[in-house]
Amino acid sequence: MDNNFFLRKADIVARELLGKRIVRKINNKLLKARIVETEAYFGSEDPASRACKNGNLRDTMMQAGGTILVYGIHQQWLINFVTGKKGKAEAVLLRAIEPLNFNLKCSGPGLLTRALKINKEFHEKNILNNNELWLEDNNEKSKFEIAKAFRIGIKKDLAEPLRFYIKDNEFVSRR
DNA sequence: CATATGATGGACT
DNA sequence: GTCCATCATATGG
DSSP: OOTTGGGSOHHHHHHHHTTOEEEEEETTEEEEEEEEEEEEEESTTOTTSGGGTOHHHHHHHTSOTTBEEEEEETTEEEEEEEOSSTTOOEEEEEEEEEESSSOOOOSSHHHHHHHTTOOGGGTTOBTTSOSSEEEEOOOOTTSSOEEEEOOSSOSSOOSSOOEEEETTOTTSOOO
16 A cells, blocks of 8 residues: 555545455454445544544544544444644544455444454554554455445534445445 | 543344 | 443543
């Protein structure tokens, strides 16, 4: 994965992430999955983002693109990838993945972190330089259609749709 | 320490 | 669609 991949705006990265593979290494076994649903979040200007109020989280979102951001909510861990240049508070939330070589439900942000055993240990590590979790580009772009929607489970959303998913993919979270 | 608050998920009507 | 268990955080005393 290119070093500049995450240095773009969160909504661009969210779209580009679709179809990429996420690989998790556990005890020398590789869990592979395809990213099928993402959401873009912004810092200060985004009323839906926790970073809007929370200083610590915003600091993490201001890191340079590629930093992993993990935070707990409703007894789940949610994983985000920080995007944009250092100083910009932006991130992309991983909402759903399609398991390729294992059989666990991954149709939701909390479910996929459970399946891949992702927890706070990954917080503030870098996805581009990690031997337990990384991304692979397998050039699937243009093999699918991208659908847009408003973000899920949020009280105050922004005016523009910031949720992106692969159209007609059965592993996308519902609602 | 006490309490409130969800970027959830699953069960249920 | 609605209800709610459950817990990592933030915030206030």
